[in-house]
Amino acid sequence: GESVGLHLPTLSVQEGDNSIINCAYSNSASDYFIWYKQESGKGPQFIIDIRSNMDKRQGQRVTVLLNKTVKHLSLQIAATQPGDSAVYFCAENYDSWGKLQFGAGTQVVVTP
Amino acid sequence: DGGITQSPKYLFRKEGQNVTLSCEQNLNHDAMYWYRQDPGQGLRLIYYSQIVNDFQKGDIAEGYSVSREKKESFPLTVTSAQKNPTAFYLCASSIGGAHSNQPQHFGDGTRLSIL
Numbered sequence: 001g002e003s004v005g006l007h008l009p010t011l012s013v014q015e016g017d018n019s020i021i022n023c024a025y026s027n028s029a030s031d032y033f034i035w036y037k038q039e040s041g042k043g044p045q046f047i048i049d050i051r052s053n054m055d056k057r058q059g060q061r062v063t064v065l066l067n068k069t070v071k072h073l074s075l076q077i078a079a080t081q082p083g084d085s086a087v088y089f090c091a092e093n094y095d096s097w098g099k100l101q102f103g104a105g106t107q108v109v110v111t112p
Numbered sequence: 113d114g115g116i117t118q119s120p121k122y123l124f125r126k127e128g129q130n131v132t133l134s135c136e137q138n139l140n141h142d143a144m145y146w147y148r149q150d151p152g153q154g155l156r157l158i159y160y161s162q163i164v165n166d167f168q169k170g171d172i173a174e175g176y177s178v179s180r181e182k183k184e185s186f187p188l189t190v191t192s193a194q195k196n197p198t199a200f201y202l203c204a205s206s207i208g209g210a211h212s213n214q215p216q217h218f219g220d221g222t223r224l225s226i227l
Contacts, residue, residue: 008152032213043116043202043218044155051213089154093213097162098143098206099170100216102154 008087010107019077021106023090028071032093034100035064035075039086047075047088077108085110115139118203118219124227125190125197133188133222135203143208144186145216148172149200158201161186162208190224198225 013019025033031052036044050057050064050073057064063076073090087107091100116137125131137144143162147155157170161180175194180186186205190197200223204216 034215036218041221041223043118043204043220046215046217049213049215098208098212098214098216099145099157099160100155102156104152104154 008105008107010109012109012111013080013084015080015082015110015112017080019075019080019084019108021075021077021088021108023073023075023103023106025071025073025090025092025103026101027092027094028068030092030094030101033064033066033073034091034093035062035073036089036091037084037086038089038105044089080108080110082110082112084108116203116205116217116219118201118222120222121220123222123224125224126227128192130189130191131224133190133201133203133224135186135188135219137184137186137203137205137219139205139217140183141205141207141217142183143206143216144180145204145206146170146176146178146186146188147202147204149202149221155202158188200224 034049035047038044048059048064061078065074087105089105090103094101119134145160146158156172158176159178161167177189200221202221204218206216207214
């Protein structure tokens, strides 16, 4: 399939290692944040979300950390697998009606 | 299975032609969205609809039009006024409502190219 991110920042990770993907968000009033995974030629897939009243949330093999002081969001993937290779987007909810502002994305490449 | 279906997967447009992209959801979601994705960029909002028979312009609505006659359907028309339509178009839906803080769920996109 075609790549959806030809000039994205790239994170190369060895299989089995942990990955950390970072995102700086823009609006200090944003109260809800989401991480999406997008594989080539497909739509974004929901991974995990976090509300602004939390600092950390864990899912299956993933953890999202929120630092509101510096407007920073991170996604940690434990024991990265080849199937984790994709583009990862963060998104912030910037109005009360659910509109999202998306970051440019990070390409994660898992090497054997 | 519940989900969002976009069709066609690939679409080609001739100069001066309008084309319509289909988006159907069976999630019983009130809110639906259309995004455009270009290489190396994040998603940009074209139009959104919070409820049937109502929709609003997003950040890049020029050259596009939508309708929302049914809850499950939100078609996007790319008009001849859109001079650079080549992109990957994504439709999404969410439960909707003010302060709902719910994720948007996406279809698998339509890739539009110029002939």
